[in-house]
Amino acid sequence: xxxxxxxxxxxxxxxxxxxxxxxxxxxxxxxxxxxxxxxxxxxxxxxxxxxxxxxxxxxxxxxxxxxxxxxxxxxxxxxxxxxxxxxxxxxxxxxxxxxxxxxxxxxxxxxxxxxxxxxxxxxxxxxxxxxxxxxxxxxxxxxxxxxxxxxxxxxxxxxxxxxxxxxxxxxxxxxxxxxxxxxxxxxxxxxxxxxxxxxxxxxxxxxxxxxxxxxxxxxxxxxxxxxxxxxxxxxxxxxxxxxx
Amino acid sequence: xxxxxxxxxxxxxxxxxxxxxxxxxxxxxxxxxxxxxxxxxxxxxxxxxxxxxxxxxxxxxxxxxxxxxxxxxxxxxxxxxxxxxxxxxxxxxxxxxxxxxxxxxxxxxxxxxxxxxxxxxxxxxxxxxxxxxxxxxxxxxxxxxxxxxxxxxxxxxxxxxxxxxxxxxxxxxxxxxxxxxxxxxxxxxxxxxxxxxxxxxxxxxxxxxxxxxxxxxxxxxxxxxxxxxxxxxxxxxxxxxxxxxxxxxxxxxxxxxxxxxxxxxxxxxxxxxxxxxxxxxxxxxxxxxxxxxxxxxxxxxxxxxxxxxxxxxxxxxxxxxxxxxxxxxxxxxxxxxxxxxxxxxxxxxxxxxxxxxxxxxxxxxx
Numbered sequence: 328x329x330x331x332x333x334x335x336x337x338x339x340x341x342x343x344x345x346x347x348x349x350x351x352x353x354x355x356x357x358x359x360x361x362x363x364x365x366x367x368x369x370x371x372x373x374x375x376x377x378x379x380x381x382x383x384x385x386x387x388x389x390x391x392x393x394x395x396x397x398x399x400x401x402x403x404x405x406x407x408x409x410x411x412x413x414x415x416x417x418x419x420x421x422x423x424x425x426x427x428x429x430x431x432x433x434x435x436x437x438x439x440x441x442x443x444x445x446x447x448x449x450x451x452x453x454x455x456x457x458x459x460x461x462x463x464x465x466x467x468x469x470x471x472x473x474x475x476x477x478x479x480x481x482x483x484x485x486x487x488x489x490x491x492x493x494x495x496x497x498x499x500x501x502x503x504x505x506x507x508x509x510x511x512x513x514x515x516x517x518x519x520x521x522x523x524x525x526x527x528x529x530x531x532x533x534x535x536x537x538x539x540x541x542x543x544x545x546x547x548x549x550x551x552x553x554x555x556x557x558x559x560x561x562x563x564x565x566x567x568x569x570x571x
Numbered sequence: 572x573x574x575x576x577x578x579x580x581x582x583x584x585x586x587x588x589x590x591x592x593x594x595x596x597x598x599x600x601x602x603x604x605x606x607x608x609x610x611x612x613x614x615x616x617x618x619x620x621x622x623x624x625x626x627x628x629x630x631x632x633x634x635x636x637x638x639x640x641x642x643x644x645x646x647x648x649x650x651x652x653x654x655x656x657x658x659x660x661x662x663x664x665x666x667x668x669x670x671x672x673x674x675x676x677x678x679x680x681x682x683x684x685x686x687x688x689x690x691x692x693x694x695x696x697x698x699x700x701x702x703x704x705x706x707x708x709x710x711x712x713x714x715x716x717x718x719x720x721x722x723x724x725x726x727x728x729x730x731x732x733x734x735x736x737x738x739x740x741x742x743x744x745x746x747x748x749x750x751x752x753x754x755x756x757x758x759x760x761x762x763x764x765x766x767x768x769x770x771x772x773x774x775x776x777x778x779x780x781x782x783x784x785x786x787x788x789x790x791x792x793x794x795x796x797x798x799x800x801x802x803x804x805x806x807x808x809x810x811x812x813x814x815x816x817x818x819x820x821x822x823x824x825x826x827x828x829x830x831x832x833x834x835x836x837x838x839x840x841x842x843x844x845x846x847x848x849x850x851x852x853x854x855x856x857x858x859x860x861x862x863x864x865x866x867x868x869x870x871x872x873x874x875x876x877x878x879x880x881x882x883x884x885x886x887x888x889x890x891x892x893x894x895x896x897x898x899x900x901x902x903x904x905x906x907x908x909x910x911x912x913x914x915x916x917x918x919x920x921x922x923x924x925x926x927x928x929x930x931x932x933x934x935x936x937x
Contacts, residue, residue, distance in 0.1 A: 372641075384778045388771070389776055390776050391776060392768050404630075405595070406640060430627055
């Protein structure tokens with residue numbers, strides 16, 4: 328019988344420990360497929376974050392570095408500057424990238440570092456138990472804003488794509504929502520472009536993936552997709568923010 | 572061929588880094604070490620290396636972490652408040668058993684302090700600084716010449732022990748102009764770095780990580796690190812001695828206070844007091860065994876520091892109650908004069924103080 332679907336070579340044989348319905352596994356798989364399609368598994372260094380995807384090094388078949396919380400863009404910069412012919416990518420969540428690591432991501436983007444960054448925005452701190460994130464929506468409940476995020480107390484969600492698009496450094500910034508077949512195709516295409524850009528010698532590329540957290544949002548996975556499409560996408564509109 | 576140049580300690584650090592075949596420098600401006608990133612921005616590209624000014628000290632040490640993961644010789648430099656910010660990265664680098672060199676040209680503190688000479692970062696340097704049980708191999712130069720020569724040594728120690736190494740200076744050592752022989756009598760070893768994350772070509776993927784959920788695995792890492800530190804204590808302890816053979820009182824000092832102490836030793840000897848100087852060159856590992864030997868033979872000690880008394884604790888631990896350990900220190904950027912120290916020495920020999928010919932002291936004596 329013909330084999331039509333198999334595990335991409337960019338993944339190890341380890342089973343994902345992510346919660347059922349979580350999009351981390353989907354995005355991990357897409358990155359692995361992209362590495363395989365571009366034939367760069369043996370030439371790639373992955374820098375992983377702190378958060379749910381802290382165990383990413385268990386799953387990626389390429390060389391992997393575990394960074395301190397928020398520092399992945401700086402660590403990736405250190406690698407890329409001394410190994411300019413390798414493909415270096417950072418994978419970060421919204422706590423990592425949009426809160427504790429804002430300086431690192433802004434300056435890596437401003438310098439136009441030749442990096443690919445995959446930014447998973449699920450509007451919560453999943454790993455630590457569902458606290459308020461920099462990207463938590465106004466009114467969205469969390470364990471540290473139990474009545475919903477109140478802008479009088481906690482301010483407003485940070486829009487990273489829009490912020491980084493004001494800089495001259497980035498070559499490519501896109502926000503995607505992998506909540507439908509079309510969205511999944513777009514997401515894979517965007518991730519591939521972020522990697523291809525680096526191979527082509529372009530500057531900083533970042534893909535923000537609007538992700539979910541069935542566990543901390545207290546929703547079943549299907550409802551999380553609807554929430555992303557109806558609510559999250561209004562605050563964080565998908566689209567291409569920079570492409571040059 | 573050796574060139575002899577009149578340069579600052581900070582400049583000597585840069586030439587030493589080039590002699591050590593440093594591949595990458597990441598830094599952030601802070602006084603009194605700015606000569607280092609400024610000169611490195613020229614020297615690194617000129618020697619095929621990387622210079623990058625980071626957005627913060629935190630990012631600079633994170634970049635060092637990345638370049639070290641890539642198997643390269645990487646360094647950063649800063650001064651006290653900036654070194655505080657680097658502690659996160661240093662802990663990770665130590666836990667991942669990565670080599671790198673960090674230069675701290677200490678300034679007066681705590682807080683923003685001032686840009687004047689101080690040694691108040693001793694605890695931070697040798698007792699941890701960041702979180703977790705780790706040590707930094709620490710070299711304390713007392714001259715521009717040693718700044719130059721300790722860079723290749725620091726990189727070698729870092730590579731050999733797969734551990735961060737620190738050059739701990741004070742603002743005098745960093746800023747003082749001295750003649751330096753820029754020789755090239757260094758053996759730069761090529762260490763195998765099969766663990767480096769450079770792309771998994773022809774092998775299984777390498778992982779550089781400090782997250783170990785299983786407590787026994789985490790403890791095993793700690794045990795391996797402690798064994799490494801015990802080996803360093805045995806093989807890497809360095810110190811210098813001056814007129815200690817028959818000394819009743821041994822002054823213990825490092826960095827610029829050791830130079831002042833050397834003057835005091837001669838002044839005291841001229842007055843018939845048997846005083847010597849023991850200068851720790853490595854602060855970790857500390858020359859505890861040597862100090863204990865002198866304590867057994869009846870010497871007493873006086874630690875001299877530009878701090879409120881930090882290294883003195885290691886002298887006391889070494890002496891372990893066998894002898895008296897006195898302390899004299901100045902803080903906040905104040906540098907003790909030879910007469911300051913001589914008077915403390917005289918008092919310990921029950922002799923009255925002498926008045927100083929130093930203008931600053933004349934001002935304070937009404």
